[in-house]
Amino acid sequence: MYKIILLAIVLLGISFSVVAQHEHHKMPAKQDTMNMQQMHGDHGMNMDSGMHPMDIPMSHAFSLNLPMNRNGSGTGWLPDASPMYGYMIHSKKWMYMVHGNIFLRYDNQNFNNDGKRGDSRFDAPTWFMLMGQRKVGEKGLFHFSSMLSLDPVIEGGKGYPLLFQTGESYKGKPLIDRQHPHDLFSELSVSYSHAFTKNVDAFVYVGYPGEPALGPVTFMHRPSSLDNPNSPISHHWVDATHITFGVVTAGIRAGKFKLEGSSFTGREPNEDRYGFDKPRFDSWSGRLSFNPSKNWALQVSHGYVKSPEELHPDENIHKTTASAIYSLDMGNENWFNATVLWGMNKQKDHDGENAFMAEGSWRMRKAAIYTRYEFTEKSAEELVVSPTFEDHITFGIHAFTLGAAYDLFELHKTRIAAGGQWSYYGAPASLNTYYDKNPMAIQVYLRIYPALMKMNMK
DSSP states (O other): OHHHHHHHHHHHHHHHHHHHHHHHHOOOOHHHHHHHHHHHOOSSEEOOTTOOGGGOOOEETTEEEEEGGGBOSTTOBOOTTOOOBOEEEEOSSOEEEEEEEEEEEEEEETTTSTTSSOOEEEEOOEEEEEEEEEEETTTEEEEEEEEEOOHHHHTOTTOEEEEEEEEEEETTEEEEEEEOOOOSEEEEEEEEEEESSSSEEEEEEEESSBOOSOSSSOGGGOGGGTTOOSOOTTHHHHTGGGSBSSEEEEEEEETTEEEEEEEEOOSOOOSOTTSOOOOOOOEEEEEEEEOOSTTEEEEEEEEEEOSOOTTOTTOOEEEEEEEEEEEEEEETTEEEEEEEEEEEEEOTTSOOEEEEEEEEEEEETTEEEEEEEEEEEEEHHHHTOTTTSOTTOEEEEEEEEEEEEEEEEEETTEEEEEEEEEEEEEOOGGGHHHHOSSOEEEEEEEEEEEOBOOOEEO
16 A cells, blocks of 8 residues: 555655646737737736746636636635635647646654554555637637545545545445545536626536535635645535536636526445446536635525435435635735635524535645634434434534644655644543543654746736
């Protein structure tokens, strides 16, 4: 297993370096630079006087009139002031962006309570993304996104340890106290958008797999959580639909607002992490987004998800979410990023289960300090503590994480950082039989990721 982890890191590290070197050596001619500026128009960005031509940003994925910084996951919005990490490549008509994250880490969950639920292991959560786009005529924009993860190779089907995490299955049994591995292919999508005016755009997005218009930008793409290798334990309350095998989304932007709706497959990915699940288009969602300024991205959304869990095919869920994401560029590679979100899962004839999360990070050039607090209501069925408790009894779970990371060095626009974090979990005393008192977790890691892309806001 360690050889596989090492091989994965070397391969992705080489990929990052090759892309960065390609970017460095492929200096565009002056005419190409002008073509690129003309291609994307005035979308709220300026090229710094000392900026490398490759640092010129492409436009937003679904609008010729918005900045690339607003790109989130799926069709979700981030603040325009968000930092962007990646490599950019361009040809005369196309612009591409590559980015990703690799965490080589040691993780020990519930280290202070021997013999209780929890586990420890070396692993390496990863994701890797390639996007590309080009203009179609004067007002059209074609975009594609592809995203993959080596979780199935490195984590296996069992996933990685994470106390109180729930959702999906392994060998016909529910995963509990573990984050499920993400599929090899997490997104393969295409979209077309049309700019009717500077303030009005419409778009269509198709993914197999892809992400519907439901919830905030998923955790692995939020600036406030980039340094944290863990998914939230509220993942299946707020952003678990970020991988669904079959989704069509249509939306329209009017000024600072965007309204969109999706038809998608409700069933979450099955245990075959290398395959493509059957598209069903049996679920729906709608989302309203509002970016009042360059520092804020707000959204509310609701969706009906049919039979999300393979082990509970008769259970359908109504999901409701609301979130606020904040980014502040303080200059000189200093950023403050924060996210506050709420989500609720509601089954017919049962009370809704709520989740609340607040997370933040402060990036100071090479150093970062980050934190996350969660409160999630999880049922006895979710936590697999029945028949001791009736299935629909809920428990309020608290989780608090504090971490720090530091960039050791940068090579060919690829950064290597060392970091660590400590987590504390609070649960009702009735669960002490399973977890004991005050379970805690520690992690240490090396992170490999692209350097910051240099862009200036107007």
